[in-house]
Amino acid sequence: MMETQVVLSKTRSADEYREVLYSNLEEHERLARTIADMLYLAHADHGLLVPDSQPVALADEVRELFAYYDVLADERGVGLSLLGEGVVQGDKLMIRRALSNLLSNAIRHTPENGTVRVTIAGSDDAAVRVSVENPGPAIDPAHLPRLFDRFYRVDASRAQGSDGAGLGLAITKSIVDAHRGTIGVSSIDGCTRFEIGFPRADHSSAS
Ligand SMILES: Nc1ncnc2c1ncn2[C@@H]1O[C@H](COP(=O)(O)OP(=O)(O)OP(=O)(O)O)[C@@H](O)[C@H]1O
Ligand SMILES: [Mg+2]
Structure with missing residues (x-):
């Protein structure tokens, strides 16, 4: 978030924007995976993982x-x-x-x-x-x-x-x-x- 705020604080080159977008994408992927994993474990806690x-x-x-x-x-x-x-x-x-x-x-x-x-x-x-x-x-x-x-x-x-x-x-x-x-x-x-x-x-x- 801080990286994005700093970049948004003034006009940057396309390359700089691209770099921040890549870095954000990486972080979003990581967060999405962590959230999906936590939801999976929450399901398991409630006995909702019923295997085929x-x-x-x-x-x-x-x-x-x-x-x-x-x-x-x-x-x-x-x-x-x-x-x-x-x-x-x-x-x-x-x-x-x-x-x-x-x-x-x-x-x-x-x-x-x-x-x-x-x-x-x-x-x-x-x-x-x-x-x-x-x-x-x-x-x-x-x-x-x-x-x-x-x-x-x-x-x-x-x-x-x-x-x-x-x-x-x-x-x-x-x-x-x-x-x-x-x-x-x-x-x-x-x-x-x-x-x-x-x-x-x-x-x-x-x-
Ligand atoms: N084959 C291994 N050799 C050495 N250390 C291991 C091995 N497998 C797991 N570990 C240790 O156990 C920890 C927990 O593993 P776990 O797979 O739960 O988490 P992670 O790999 O760090 O993250 P995630 O799996 O959520 O991406 C790892 O951070 C690592 O320190
Ligand atoms: Mg692992």
């Missing part, structure tokens, strides 16, 4: 997300790899959103030439597990329990460039909760790993 119950092939969703994040990952010199497959009973769009938040975080925190690994494992128990793992400095254990809190960011000043509000993981957790799943995080020896457990498609339909 369709078979969702996780590997297909991950591949589509990889296609979406390809440019960003490339730009940052980050590789993307997928191993395994599994089908869960749930809401395709919500699951995609949950995984998308994990992937965007992982890509952003991976050093150049590192690889983000997504692993789907589903044969051992009642859950299909999908993990998103990235190399990078480990997160201090003190922060781990709070990562899924709204607006919680480990280092808000250093993470400035990312523009996030700190709502991504809170949304992922509410989507997982709505699916009666589990989510956890570990960060040791230069590797951060988020793991979601979804009830198996055949398991949940049988119960």
Whole structure:
């Protein structure tokens, strides 16, 4: 607002106006995203996130997300790899959103030439597990329990460039909760790993 007020205080060149408009646009996009995320969480609080119950092939969703994040990952010199497959009973769009938040975080925190690994494992128990793992400095254990809190960011000043509000993981957790799943995080020896457990498609339909 201040930038805009200063520019409006006298006549400027077209270039100067353009620059402020771009900067405003960026800020508007950020605000719109934050508001949409907050509304989504408000819905979740009121039990209004009712997931669809369709078979969702996780590997297909991950591949589509990889296609979406390809440019960003490339730009940052980050590789993307997928191993395994599994089908869960749930809401395709919500699951995609949950995984998308994990992937965007992982890509952003991976050093150049590192690889983000997504692993789907589903044969051992009642859950299909999908993990998103990235190399990078480990997160201090003190922060781990709070990562899924709204607006919680480990280092808000250093993470400035990312523009996030700190709502991504809170949304992922509410989507997982709505699916009666589990989510956890570990960060040791230069590797951060988020793991979601979804009830198996055949398991949940049988119960
Ligand atoms: N893969 C990761 N490696 C290291 N730190 C992470 C990773 N994922 C999340 N974090 C830490 O957890 C914080 C919360 O993540 P979250 O996705 O909720 O918010 P954000 O990415 O900062 O913003 P938003 O997702 O709303 O754009 C991040 O700011 C970051 O400090
Ligand atoms: Mg995020």
